[in-house]
Amino acid sequence: MTIPQPTPHTSTGVQAADFKEFDYVIVGGGTAGLAIAARLSEDPAISVGVIEAGLWRPKDPKINYPAFIGQSLMDPDYDWCLETVPQSHSNGRKYAWPRGKVLGGSSALNFLVWQRGYKGEFDDLEKLGNQGWNWDDFSQFSRKSSTLHQPSTQLQKDNFATPDPLAHGTSGPVQTSYSLWYTEAQLPWFKAMKELGLNNAVDGLDGNNSGVWASPATVDAKNHVRSYAASAYYSPNAHRENLKVITGALASKIELGSDRDANGELKATGVSFDVEGQSYTVKARKEVILSAGTIKSPQILELSGIGSSDVLSKLGIDVKVESPGVGENLQEHLYCASSFKLKPGFTTWDKMRQSDFAKAAMEQYHGEGEDRGIIASAFSGFAYVPLSQYMTKEEIQGVKDKVNQVDWSKYSKGIQETIKLQLDRLEDESCPFMEYIFAPGFFATASPPKDGAEYFSILSALMQPFSRGTIHAQSTNPKDDPLIDPKYFSVDADLDVLAKGVNYCDKIVSSPSLKEIVVERQDPNPEVYKEEKDFREYVKDQSVSEYHHLGTCSMMPKDKDGVVNERLKVYGVANLRVADASIIPFQISSHIQAAVYAIGEKAAHMILEDARRA
Numbered sequence: 363m364t365i366p367q368p369t370p371h372t373s374t375g376v377q378a379a380d381f382k383e384f385d386y387v388i389v390g391g392g393t394a395g396l397a398i399a400a401r402l403s404e405d406p407a408i409s410v411g412v413i414e415a416g417l418w419r420p421k422d423p424k425i426n427y428p429a430f431i432g433q434s435l436m437d438p439d440y441d442w443c444l445e446t447v448p449q450s451h452s453n454g455r456k457y458a459w460p461r462g463k464v465l466g467g468s469s470a471l472n473f474l475v476w477q478r479g480y481k482g483e484f485d486d487l488e489k490l491g492n493q494g495w496n497w498d499d500f501s502q503f504s505r506k507s508s509t510l511h512q513p514s515t516q517l518q519k520d521n522f523a524t525p526d527p528l529a530h531g532t533s534g535p536v537q538t539s540y541s542l543w544y545t546e547a548q549l550p551w552f553k554a555m556k557e558l559g560l561n562n563a564v565d566g567l568d569g570n571n572s573g574v575w576a577s578p579a580t581v582d583a584k585n586h587v588r589s590y591a592a593s594a595y596y597s598p599n600a601h602r603e604n605l606k607v608i609t610g611a612l613a614s615k616i617e618l619g620s621d622r623d624a625n626g627e628l629k630a631t632g633v634s635f636d637v638e639g640q641s642y643t644v645k646a647r648k649e650v651i652l653s654a655g656t657i658k659s660p661q662i663l664e665l666s667g668i669g670s671s672d673v674l675s676k677l678g679i680d681v682k683v684e685s686p687g688v689g690e691n692l693q694e695h696l697y698c699a700s701s702f703k704l705k706p707g708f709t710t711w712d713k714m715r716q717s718d719f720a721k722a723a724m725e726q727y728h729g730e731g732e733d734r735g736i737i738a739s740a741f742s743g744f745a746y747v748p749l750s751q752y753m754t755k756e757e758i759q760g761v762k763d764k765v766n767q768v769d770w771s772k773y774s775k776g777i778q779e780t781i782k783l784q785l786d787r788l789e790d791e792s793c794p795f796m797e798y799i800f801a802p803g804f805f806a807t808a809s810p811p812k813d814g815a816e817y818f819s820i821l822s823a824l825m826q827p828f829s830r831g832t833i834h835a836q837s838t839n840p841k842d843d844p845l846i847d848p849k850y851f852s853v854d855a856d857l858d859v860l861a862k863g864v865n866y867c868d869k870i871v872s873s874p875s876l877k878e879i880v881v882e883r884q885d886p887n888p889e890v891y892k893e894e895k896d897f898r899e900y901v902k903d904q905s906v907s908e909y910h911h912l913g914t915c916s917m918m919p920k921d922k923d924g925v926v927n928e929r930l931k932v933y934g935v936a937n938l939r940v941a942d943a944s945i946i947p948f949q950i951s952s953h954i955q956a957a958v959y960a961i962g963e964k965a966a967h968m969i970l971e972d973a974r975r976a
């Protein structure tokens with residue numbers, strides 16, 4: 363299909379020479395960063411400067427059109443195009459780690475899924491020592507960030523779009539809605555999951571996400587385009603005199619003064635950044651907020667002298683604040699796709715490979731009326747299950763045993779506590795360990811789809827990984843990417859949980875409702891992948907990042923090697939906060955953008971509250 367051409371690069375018009383001093387300087391104009399910038403600049407007396415490495419692309423179809431998800435991945439015009447080091451437990455494979463390098467950050471590239479997770483996971487934040495962080499608090503900020511467009515058609519309701527209005531925001535900037543287009547194969551999938559004993563969770567966003575349900579997406583129902591940080595939080599406020607966003611600017615380090623206050627803390631005075639090879643420094647009168655994401659926030663801290671002396675001394679960086687947790691505790695959801703060929707007569711996203719169909723779909727999308735067809739559609743079928751859905755008691759005990767056999771004494775006190783909290787989740791039947799995404803098309807990675815065939819895929823995703831990895835700077839040059847080592851499957855129990863979860867897809871597809879519409883499993887190839895040990899190999903070779911990296915600037919008490927406290931303040935620096943996905947100390951059973959927007963909203967709230975108290 364011919365993709366309409368993107369508009370030329372667009373900057374916000376702010377020049378480096380004019381970007382000199384603000385009350386608050388935010389590093390990273392992404393998901394959390396723009397939410398904070400918009401909220402702080404609601405007060406015209408507060409000035410806010412945002413430094414963003416990518417460009418502003420407000421009318422770009424690759425970002426805006428829902429069905430074009432994935433088309434900007436690993437394209438340097440949009441993406442940092444990162445990858446992991448070879449993963450020894452995945453047969454030495456490197457994993458691609460796309461990450462938004464554009465105004466709006468990863469919210470401009472993501473797959474639009476809008477979910478929140480299980481309430482017990484948010485209450486665990488408080489159990490870890492982060493006072494004031496729990497489900498009630500989180501859901502309040504999540505509602506503040508978003509507005510749900512209620513489903514209006516019978517087709518939506520038939521496809522399980524039955525939200526509880528009280529669970530959703532009604533006046534927040536991020537617009538969410540349910541798909542208006544569904545493949546005919548989705549309903550049989552829902553039914554099959556119910557045949558296997560799963561409940562229909564009426565609205566998976568109310569904190570009880572176990573079961574099968576339809577998810578909304580970040581698609582603005584008014585104009586059928588992606589709603590993301592740049593369109594929701596920046597564009598409507600771009601006219602504000604007190605908000606300046608500089609694009610194409612790479613932040614290199616946080617400038618720290620040399621004096622310590624009565625608490626022994628340093629003060630951030632500003633941020634150095636680079637535009638087209640020229641270096642500049644912007645001053646921060648009040649605070650610096652680091653929102654560069656899970657990969658770049660720890661790197662920038664390290665380049666500024668905040669981190670573990672072991673890491674910094676190898677790079678020849680002076681240690682200004684010893685903070686051993688920086689870049690540690692990295693966690694990621696991994697998923698593996700299984701694709702099933704459908705009997706003739708179904709319409710799925712696969713049809714978009716046929717030029718006549720794609721042309722007609724584009725005409726419908728650009729037409730008038732509420733339903734803009736397949737191009738306006740997004741993922742909507744989800745099931746979240748506890749381990750008992752597909753593992754016996756003995757097998758679950760095996761998971762516990764394997765986790766307990768790891769020598770956790772090598773890890774920080776905080777990481778040890780997060781592992782304990784995760785082990786407790788095994789006892790909680792309401793806490794999902796596996797996510798099944800219904801994908802209306804071919805998504806497997808091992809072989810290409812066959813011409814003219816229609817498929818659906820089940821993406822099985824590991825929700826509560828026990829493996830912990832690291833991200834650290836590997837040179838003093840801010841242009842060099844940090845070294846990403848998620849140490850996937852270093853805890854073998856993760857491989858068991860995911861491999862058995864993928865294997866369970868056969869059971870799903872053998873349920874009466876699906877059995878009659880499926881021709882065959884294409885991937886994992888049934889000739890090769892038959893037994894449990896085969897599925898372990900499939901997972902090692904074909905698992906993919908779900909792009910939900912977090913944990914590298916974990917919010918935990920200082921004596922647990924946290925990097926920030928519950929006010930998101932960096933230990934050892936009086937006026938520096940981190941607010942992005944990196945502060946979340948453990949995985950949640952969800953896609954995480956809603957959590958990150960809520961972090962942005964809460965960070966702005968706390969910054970203003972602290973300023974009033976000062």
Ligand SMILES: Cc1cc2nc3c(=O)[nH]c(=O)nc-3n(C[C@H](O)[C@H](O)[C@H](O)COP(=O)(O)OP(=O)(O)OC[C@H]3O[C@@H](n4cnc5c(N)ncnc54)[C@H](O)[C@@H]3O)c2cc1C
Pocket residue numbers: 389390391392393394395413414415416435460461462463464465466467468469471472473474475476477611612613614653654655656658659662908909910911941942943944952953954955956958
């Ligand atoms: C491909 C993909 C698909 C995903 N799908 C979903 C989904 O469907 N649903 C969901 O809930 N979540 C999804 N996620 C995850 C979610 O989008 C991210 O977790 C979230 O957006 C991260 O927000 P953040 O604020 O932490 O970082 P980001 O939004 O990535 O923002 C960081 C910003 O900082 C900028 N930056 C970094 N370093 C510098 C520097 N040195 N100088 C200046 N600027 C810098 C970056 O360019 C970026 O704009 C997906 C993510 C990806 C990448």
